[in-house]
Amino acid sequence: MVGLGMGIIGCGRMGKVWVDAIGRCETASVRAVFDTNQEAAAEKAALAGDGAVALSGQIDDLLQRSDVDAIVVCTPTFTHVDTVDLIAAAGKHVLCEKPMALTLGQARRMINACSQAGVKLAIGHTLRFWGAFLTTRRLVEEGVIGTPAFAQVIRGGAAGRRTIETAGAEADGGRPWRIDTRYSGGNILEGVVHELDFTRTLLGELCYASATASGRIEGAGHVSPIVLQAVLEFAGGASATCRMGSWVGYDGGGTWVAGTTGTLRFTDWTGPVWLHEPGEEPKPIEAADSLAYDRELADFLGAIDSGGEPENSGLNGLQNLGLGLALYQSIASGQRIQFTDQMPVDVDDDYQYRGPNTII
Secondary structure (H helix, E strand, C coil): CCCEEEEEECCCHHHHHHHHHHHCCCCEEEEEEECCCHHHHHHHHHHHCCCCEEECCCCHHHHCCCCCCEEEECCCHHHHHHHHHHHHHCCCEEEEECCCCCCHHHHHHHHHHHHHHCCCEEEECHHHHCHHHHHHHHHHHCCCCCCEEEEEEEEEEECCCCCHHHCCCEEECCEEHHHCHHHHCHHHHHHHHHHHHHHHHHHCCEEEEEEEECCCEEECCEEECCCEEEEEEECCCCEEEEEEEEECCECCCEEEEEECCCEEEECCCCCCEEEECCCCCCEEECCCCCCHHHHHHHHHHHHHHHCCCCCCEHHHHHHHHHHHHHHHHHHHHCCCEEEECCEECCCCCCCCCCCCCCCC
């Protein structure tokens, strides 16, 4: 697998992240990048170096290259399904940024396209590879806190921090795609889906999910986006709460996991992770290194090399999408949503969230 050739579609912020990560990899290199913005493509190709080619004409110019074996998709969510279809048809492996798609039907189509073409599909739920999350997961698996009983995740930011200028390229009528739920799927899919993925890896088989949402609150020159609160119930009896939004004057969140013999918590994705045990002073545990994208890339390349499935498989992406859409449906209906085999029972394949924006 030495010298696996990689391409990148989409040369915005995430395109740069992946150029950098691949540049640190000894078994792969960027051969070509594609973006309809010629300047952006040229900039990322120059950053990649080693003869990487900038393409801005037709996407086929990238797909037909014999020196490209796998492609990272860094384009807006609403383009994922058609882009992955084209890549799979060209016989290239795919690492697609999250969220996977806007509907379950689109996600299933992506999985089927890659399966039929015999290529690997990974979805970019990168947060599970950050140091504090990796370390917490390891400690839970080692039984350091006994049997996990409860988890809480808060994903927050300072109100007013997000602006239209940071919300992505224009998609329709001059409106940035990330603040239009028709194109982004809203911030459950854009943001907190990372933490939903993490809680699923920790607590196992999901049985029920429910959620509520506040209204927008304006005051003191700030706008507080909709605050979402979710409750997840798992087969083993464990539960989790997830809260996402922003609040005036404070920029931050945190994660903690309580077990039968202790509790783990952290506020920074890079650590440390704090261990709390009865009668003991809290102990800081150094987190694993936080080259999260490098770890994600290594997992993807390992799957290509071994023929196995990446940890962030298409199926895992589908399940995370199903949970996110179920939370939207719960907000609308006021009902708990039942799950079977990690998928919501009553969320149709064509259901798409088109409600109020949750990002700014």
